[in-house]
Amino acid sequence: MSQKSCSEVFLLFLLPWFGGLVMGEISKDFSPCLDFFYNKTPPRGIIGAEYQPICQRYKNRYHFASLYNRRHRAPLYSAYILSPADGRRPKPKWKYEPQLAFSGASPEMKDFKATVDQNVVESQAVLQDYKNSDFSKGHLCPSMHQRREEDRKATFTLTNIVPQRVASNSGPWNRLEKEVLNRFKDFCNGLMYVITGTMPYKSNTRWINNRVSVPEYMWSAYCCPSYRADLPEAMKQFFPTFGAVGRNDRSSGEEIVPINAAVKPSFRGYDVRQVPLKNLEGILAQRLNATIRLFRGKCEK
Secondary structure: OOOOOEOOOOOOOOOOOOOOOOOOOEOOOOHHHHHHOHHHOOOEOOOOOOEEEEEEEEOOEEEEEEEEEOOOOEEEEEEEEOOOOOOOOOOOOOEEOHHHHOOOOOOOOEEOOOOOOHHHHHHOOOHHHHOOOOOEEEEOOOHHHOOOHHHHHHOOEHHHEEEEOHHHHOOHHHHHHHHHHHHHHHHEOOOOEEEEEEEOOOOOOEEEOOOEEEOOEEEEEEEOOOEOOOOOHHHHHHOOEEEEEEEOOOOOOOOOOOOOOOOOOOOOOOOEEEEOHHHHHHHHHHHHOOOOEOOHHHHOO
């Protein structure tokens, strides 16, 4: 079974030993889908009973991995192997995870129907949560970072989605996703492992529909252990790893991500700051009061 598609918490990061959670494709750890993590090792840091590892399965294949926060009804991160799309972005057909609602349910993600079971509503985000919310459905594992159409369709599950401001999703964050894709195409000789997640507010959690947690920041990091030996001087800082933090609230302070006054007004306040991996881990550690390690061995060959 190939797992080189979409293949990654803050309160985040999963240790390999994850006790007390539901068993199944939704499981106590990521053991069925460790290939989506560099060195088959999920991020290290703090854990909690509200965090649910999900090996995202569609059409009897794993496509990526997500750590889902049951209390927040949103993923804390998704991990995947980047693979440039060989076609267009599919028309969204939104899905949910049956096993979050029923422990003995099918391990396959399912399409939402017109009528949604109340157990599903209680266990996870549903489409109604985003209606009239002023937030877009922000992918952590982006569809256009997935090669096959089936892989791209698998990203349209609400267990891979967080409330993201439209100006972030369609502006600076979208540009970051394209830039990472281009770095992979131009300079990465092998696999690129990507982990994209969210950073909650330091206090006073924000919600849409009083149900789904809104992140204050988005963040992402990649690991490309094999890259071109003749990297241009300007690109050497970006390999083998690099990270980024993006604003999801234009009213947030500037201590993590400064505001660029030269940015187009419609996107201003949703800036993305690119930083070395160790800097990103430091930002996460300070916010989460935990030692964070995103890639085992710092992505060294």
